[in-house]
Amino acid sequence: MSRLSDHTARRGCAVVLAVMTLSACQTDALVVDADDPCGASALQGYIGQPETEVPRPADTPVRVISPGMAVTMDYLEKRLNIHVDEVGVVTALRCG
Numbered sequence: 001m002s003r004l005s006d007h008t009a010r011r012g013c014a015v016v017l018a019v020m021t022l023s024a025c026q027t028d029a030l031v032v033d034a035d036d037p038c039g040a041s042a043l044q045g046y047i048g049q050p051e052t053e054v055p056r057p058a059d060t061p062v063r064v065i066s067p068g069m070a071v072t073m074d075y076l077e078k079r080l081n082i083h084v085d086e087v088g089v090v091t092a093l094r095c096g
Helices: 004-025 041-046
Strands: 062-065 079-083 092-096
Touching: 041 079, 041 092
Parallel strands: 062 079
Antiparallel strands: 079 092
16 A cells, blocks of 8 residues: 555544544534424423523524514524513424
8 A cells, every 4th residue: 555545544534533523522402304493393392381491502593572572573494482471481482
């Protein structure tokens, strides 16, 4: 084997090892799919709980919407909208 191809093979192995190592460090994240880009379906169990109990993924914008609150009509598919009642209890979780 030539010196160049040996170096290339070692480099390839190092890259594969690094990727495998980093994938093992993945934290417990919400599984997000194309039909549920903000992960709201995985959070439906928080309905009836205080809004402060709902986990907020680091890469997901969150908007808490209270009754009578003015909100913009812009739709951001990855944004999690947490609808709450007058005392801050979750009534709905939706993307948008």
